[in-house]
Each structure stands twice: as C-alpha cells, then as structure tokens.
Amino acid sequence: MRVGLGLIVPAEARSLFRRALEGLDGVRVRWGVYNDEASIRSTVEQVLPDCDALCFAGPLSLERALPVIPEDMPYADVVPTPLDISLSFLRARALGMELTPASIDSVPEHLVVDLLAELGLARDSVAVLPFDGRTGPEEIAEFHRRQQSAIGARYALTARNSVFHLLDGTLGAPVVRVLSTASTITATVRELSLRAVSIRKEDLHLSAAIFRAEPSPDDAVPDAAERIAAVLQSTMGWKDAWIDVRSGTEVLVLGHKKLMRDMTHQWRSLDLLDQLGDVVRGRVVAGFGLGESTRSCVHYATLAAERAHHAGVSCAFLLTEQGVVLGPLLDTGERPTRYRFKSDDAALERLSRQTGLGVATLTQLIELDRRLDGASISAEDLGTSLNLTATSGRRILRALRQDGLAAAVGSSQPSTRGRPKHLYRLRFSEFLRDETSSRHDSADIGDERTGT
Template sequence: MYRIGVVGPPPSIERILDVANEFEHDEIEFVPFPYEDAKEVSGIVQEHNPEFNGWFFSGPIPFTIARKVLNSEANCVYCPPTGSNLYRCFLQMAFEHDIVVRRVSVDMIESEGEHLREAFAELEIPPEETYVRTFDEHYDPQSIAQFHLRLWREGKTQGAFTTLLSVYRALQQEGVPVYRVLMTKMEIRQAMKIVIEKARSSYFKDSQIGVEIIEIEQFDKIAEQSNARYHLQHLELKIKQTLLLLCEKLDGSLLDNGNGRYQIFSSRGAIEREIDELRQTVQLLSLEADVSVAVGIGFGETAFSAESHARRALQHAKDKPEFGIVIVQDDGIIIEYAGGFDQLTYAYRSSDKGLLEKLNKVNVSIKTYKRIEALVHRMGWNSFTTSDIASHLTMTVRNAQRIMGSLCECGLAELKGEELQSLRGRPKKMYRLIKKEHS
C-alpha cells in the first residue's frame, strides 16, 4: 500500500481528491490534510512524514514551505501555475461580468513570478495594465489583500486574481470581483501520476542491496604499539560487539574480512535510514582503536555490484585526510560526508561530450570538476577563492590554483575580481563557474 498525503486549503483538496478517485485501487491511498493557513504546512509534514510514501501539494506555496523541512530526495510534487490557470480566470471574469478584461491585479509566490509574466506576455496584455504582487513563504495575507483592494478602489483594475484562499475570502467580503488561480484537472492528473511513479520507484530503490565496508586504519600496527598481552584480541571483540549492535538496527549480516576490515550486508532503505547510527558507530570505533576509520557504502541491484560500489566508495574515503563516510550509488552519484551537515553530492561520470573534451584538454578529471560544482552549489557562492575550494575539499591551495587556472583556460570558469583580506599580502583572486551548454 502506497500512502500519499494531500496538503492544501479545503477547496483545493476537494479538487485533488475528485481526480484521485480515478486512481483508486488497492495499492494507493490518498490522505487529505486541509489547512486554513499555509503556515500550518511545516507542522503537518514534520509530524506525518514517516507515515507516507509521498506528498501532493496544492500549489507552490505549501510546496516551498514543505521543502524547508523535507530532505532533498523526498517524494513531493505540486501543480505549478501555468498559462491555462490564468486564462481560466480571464474567461470566468469576462463571462460573468460581460466585459473585456484587460486591467487586473495578480498575486503569486516569487518562485513562479517569471511564469506568470510570461503568461501575460502571451496574452499580449500591456505590462502597464497588469499589477503583479509576488511574495515569499513568510507572506502577510492582509497586506496582499490590501494591494488588490487599493488598486480596485482607485479604478486601476477591473478585478483581482489570487492564489491565496484567505485573500480570496477577504476580497469577496469587500465586493471585489476576485477569482482563484486554480489548477486544472489535467494538471492534477499529471502531477498525480508523477508522485505515484516516484513512490513505486522509491520502494524498489529501498529494496536494493546495500553493502558497508568499514576499515580500521593501520590495524596491524595496533598490536605492535601496545605493551599489553591480548590487547588486539580484546579490541577485536569490542569492535565486533559495536558492529553487531549496528547490524541489529540494519537487520543486516556482519562479515569479518580480517586485518581490521568488516562488511555489513543490508538493504539500501535500512542503511539510508540509519546513517546517523553509522556515524555514531564510526566515532565510537575511532575512539576505541585510537585511529581513523573509513567507511565505503555501495548500492546495487546485485550483491556483486553493491560490493563493487562499496569498494570504490571506501577508496574515496581513504583518499581524504580525515576519512569519513562515502556512498557510491548505482547511478554514478557519489555522496561525501554522508549524513553530515557538510554532505556533498556529485556524479563521477558524465555523458556530456563537450564538457569531457574541455576537461581532457586541461587535464582536469570529471570527478574534480563535479566536486567543485557541487560545493559551489551547496554553499551558494556567486564567487569564491582558491582558499575556499582548498579548505572545503581538503586539497592544497596550490592544487586549487592549478585547477581553477585550468578551468578558466577551457572556459568553464572565469576570474571575477580580487579580494584584499588584509593590508599586507597580495589580494586573492575571485572566481566564478560559468553555467552554459557544453555540447
């Protein structure tokens, strides 16, 4: 049984559930979560997320709010406002009032503002005859209602189109011709197919085989450095006891490969859910052995492919000075610092021939470029220095300078300026990645 939570104001919920009846069968259940104020969305999602396989939001406002509390891979969709939503409002107003509608005010969340302006342009309505108010998830409905009301009272508009139920009700009470920008049944149907397919694929992804390879650094030297008899045997027992506790959480099996290397076989879903438990286990092992611990995790359709990916992940982990946890997925995605606040996700392969040709010319690997690209995206940098890259990706400043110089040479980055950090010393160069088609 797949359970999909439906979140939105009551009228939108009714429209969504009406279409959901077309999809009703034994394996799908749609559960409504109506709200009066979109600020309730965070609480709804946080409380009920573990119970559901996906979320269907009535529009971009609840979707944007929910994204703040859901992880980046959460299965959630919404019906984005399109031109047809807007055309519907124009037709309703023209039909009900028997007028040619040209002068209106519209409100829309910022993330969809560009699509709204594009729709007006397609209608060939002059910009000076439309009034657009955009807002973020911290909107004030009273202020937005006043925006529409003031324009209408001043005779600048013939009516208002709103995405907010509270604004719609407030304007109705004032006698303003107001219409909701609502999703069409076709759009609901399309979004519903997407969330169902994502729920199904997520189930199969969860059931993939997952392998964890845990390696204690320089395990064979621990005995040499100890004066106590049986020290290594006692340590091995402690390590196994600690790992068996982790195995219980993962419902997995433990394999001792000898010389400080262990493997745990489980499912992808269990490993991803218990990643924090793994991080705590690694910290405990590191304290007990007083050495660094590296972990490589691999996912795959077969035990062989999962183990191969885990070995690749382990090598990535060991290449880093501080070791840590690295995941290699079956789709070529690498996750560094898995489960941490500084988690970095990137692909170690690409089918973009243009990009690969540029990187090959300057002798920069696709992995290095993708790591830098992922870091810049995660940090939200418009510009950065080679010191920024070096400190976050644990490489020397000299190496970072060479890489950025090469990326500038092949047109994938550019020098944006200089930053003087102190009165002494030379200013640091500021760089920016260039986003464009590589084909």
C-alpha cells in the same frame, strides 16, 4: 511500487484534488487538509511519517512547510499554468465582466503579461501582485482595494483562499478564485510520483560494508571483530542491518543503500571510527561497496577497505561497480571527501580529453546520472550536486551537450517566482554502455583472429 504521497491542501480544494487523482495508479494518498494558513506546518508534521513525497496546493503551503521537510524527500507545489489563469479570466467574463481592467495576485507576472499580449490588451490594464510568502492576506486585500481607484479594476482575481474570504462581499466588486485545473494537478502529482519511485528504487539497492580492526601489534585484541559487531548492533541505524563476524578482525554488514548513506551523512563521514578504535585498542578502517549483486557489493567493499588500510589513518572509502571511488570518510567529517575514477579506465581518460572536463568531475557526473535514473535536472541543481555555482553548472552542461552527453528535454517553473528552468537529461549511462559493448566486440574479433 506504490508511492506514499502526502497532499497538503486547504479544505476547499480537497474535492478538486480528489477528482484530479481519479485513475492515477501507484499512489497511496495521505491527506493533509488544513482550514487556515497557520496550521499548515503542523498538518505537514502529522502526515510526514507515512509519506515518500509531498505535494502542496500552492507555493504558500510549500513555503510554510519547508523547515520541516526532510532533506532527502521530494516535493512539489501546484503552480497555476497559463491555461489556469486564462480560465480564471473567462470565469469573470461569465459573470458579465469585461476582461479588463482587473487585479490579480499570487501568480507569475510574466504569465499574465504574455496572456494580455496574446489577447491584444494593454499591459497596464491588469495590476499584478506576484507571490511573496511574506505578504499577508490583509496586505493583498488592500492591494486589490487600491487597484479599484488606481486603474479602475472591476473585479479581483486571487489565488489565496484567505484573501478570497476577506474580499468576498466586502470589495464592492466580484472576486474570482484562480484555481488550478485537474489536469495541472494530475501532471504535477505524476511527475512527483515518478521522482519518488526513482529515489525509492535507488534507496532499496543492496550495499555492503567491511569493518576491519588493525590493532597495535603490542596490544592485540583477540576478539576485535566481536567487539566491533557489538558496537554496531547497539547503535541506532546500524542495528537494522545484517551484521556478521567474518574473521577475528573483520565484520561484514549488509543493508540498503539508504541506510549506509544515512549512517555516513551522505558519504561524507563515519562517526563510529574513533569509538571502534577505542574498543579494539588500535585503528579501524572501513569499506563500502555498491554493486548489482550481493557478491559484487562485498567485493567492492573489500577493495574499499583495502584502500582505507593504505591511507594510513582510521577512515573509510566507497567503491561502486561503476568505478566511483569516494573518500576518505573521516570520523570528524571536517575534511572534504574526494572523488576519483579508476585510473585504468581508458574510456574516462578519453572522455576527459574530449570534453575538457576533469576525470573527478566526470566521475561525479556519472554517479549523478545513475542516481537520476533518467530524470531531468536543471543547470542550477547540477551545480548544487557538484558543490559548484549555477554558472559552472551551465558551463558543464554546454560542454556535455556539445559531445552528446546531455540533451535538453524542456523546462519547469518550480515556484511562482523567477524564470522557468531549462531541464536536461544526462546520457552517461548510454555512453558507458556503448563503450562496454565496443570493448566486448573488439574482444570477440580478437578471439576469432586467434582462433580461441
């Protein structure tokens, strides 16, 4: 599966990025090359239609582009690593300069502090201006000029191309670029591509929806299903799905999971219900089903529609093969959706008692684990996924790690500001697979004992 990757880079960095991508399979590159920082946003808008993910040359281009990046599109920026910063100092040394004193901008301060400590150099021998998207090139250039008198800086290191052009030949001292190495770029692109592939695979899973008319007994509409199908076929989004009238009151819709998720605003609401109710002169309910096959998708959609019927109002529910129940989804979207798990699943009840987490929380975590498909997640992102605080996310991860349901896998520095985030991998899929295997083994033993 090839990933459409948008690379947003300054013109000077294109050759470096091209070299970093040599030999990288499964990536279809869409270049977004800009000559000045003011054109970053328009450059991103031009490449977006052809992209599954966006990779930025640095935090500045990412920050400029954030307002136009779709909510569900993965992205990353290439951030200088300790090796990249060390090589920048060595380039200055190659020019005949002593390592310190010096000034550097737009890099994580703690990386410079750690480097100086490793080299046995004084902390105040290098002035650091961390990245801040609100700081313009002129202000950064002035920072370097001040450090010449403040600490006697003999040269300047900058990660901003615009600052380099301002200072080069005017500072009265060498100006050295802080450049990410090809290996840093390759690692960032590879991780981003894997995330994009995981999302695309998830989006391409089949899903089913059942729309069921429940007209008033005193005002029955004989062609209710045909009317529902006509509305769906004329509605942007739904018309891209396969729509079939199953009976006088029921319509089956088949489509990719992404389509269903988009049409329900991430499984939060279903805008068409009131309109459909008007055309059939009664109530309309809907059910969505996610499974491994067409048959299972339709089966769970039918069960979800039945659950919506018993809710007593026009609404929809989602049921998945993993047992997740999400709903009710209302037309207004004002009422928050609720998560539940099948009440007859004893494994989840036992797990709830074991971890001290509620069944509702565990259900959301299982669905999150399925979406991640082996990818890692931070405590902050886990909290956001559950509509909780980062503190709650850390508390949940501690409980999961104690019971072997999450494992630490490393850390990441998604931007130049703040501390690295610890990353974890959820292990619910393994737990449920083991539980299923245990139940099957128990059933086999029972069959042997009874001779069946």
